Amino acid sequence: MVNPGPALLSDLRRPWLWKGSAISAALALGLTGMLLVAGTSEAGADSPGLSALLLEAVIPLVLTVSAVFGSFSFTADYRAGSFNRRVLLFQRRPAFLGRALSTAAAALFAGAVIGLAFGFSAAVLKVAGTLSPLLVLAFAGTAAMGALWGFALGSLLRNHLVSLFAVPLSVALPGLLPDLSEPVTTFFFPVLAADWAKQAAVNIPASGAFCGAAGWLVLVAAAAFTVFVKRDLV
Numbered sequence: 001m002v003n004p005g006p007a008l009l010s011d012l013r014r015p016w017l018w019k020g021s022a023i024s025a026a027l028a029l030g031l032t033g034m035l036l037v038a039g040t041s042e043a044g045a046d047s048p049g050l051s052a053l054l055l056e057a058v059i060p061l062v063l064t065v066s067a068v069f070g071s072f073s074f075t076a077d078y079r080a081g082s083f084n085r086r087v088l089l090f091q092r093r094p095a096f097l098g099r100a101l102s103t104a105a106a107a108l109f110a111g112a113v114i115g116l117a118f119g120f121s122a123a124v125l126k127v128a129g130t131l132s133p134l135l136v137l138a139f140a141g142t143a144a145m146g147a148l149w150g151f152a153l154g155s156l157l158r159n160h161l162v163s164l165f166a167v168p169l170s171v172a173l174p175g176l177l178p179d180l181s182e183p184v185t186t187f188f189f190p191v192l193a194a195d196w197a198k199q200a201a202v203n204i205p206a207s208g209a210f211c212g213a214a215g216w217l218v219l220v221a222a223a224a225f226t227v228f229v230k231r232d233l234v
Contacts, residue, residue, distance in 0.1 A: 007098025021106035024069040070150030111143025138201035152224035189216035
């Protein structure tokens, strides 16, 4: 039986984990602030539907930034060789699961901070309603899902620089497909995760989108875990 507890506790004490999540949160907050300022200056604070448009733009942004953070959580240590030492200390399965869980936990916290900042700023600028726990939950869940997605892809790619381009591309891919493929794009992970977050933020049940996104995460994470257990670490 795999016990990731010791590896998870060790990972949660890593300074880079929280520094990386803080950097990703700061990047997302900076870009979100630019969107808020641009939206209110061009459309006006009282424009109908502005809050929905801002949410439509910010959720994929948080998903992308979190995915990059998740991929770097694996590839940075793998490139430096420190992840190999963790495998020697905790064995493969606990090391992988501990890193994945700690990455998701850090992203969850960063997403909650982003959600709080977005809700507070939107309320102050009067482009949305009052700050709600559901809004914070939507951002936190989006960040956690994005981090797990990026971590799984990063463990499969293993190359730090390749992940920097491939992981954001995997999140943006549905939007790059032709319009004729629009019905197909609704089944992609980024679309499902974003749909769940946007609906959850306004208290609309979205169990189908959540189950679809969770199914993608389970599939990709299981593939990454299987490959990691059997693949050479060199």
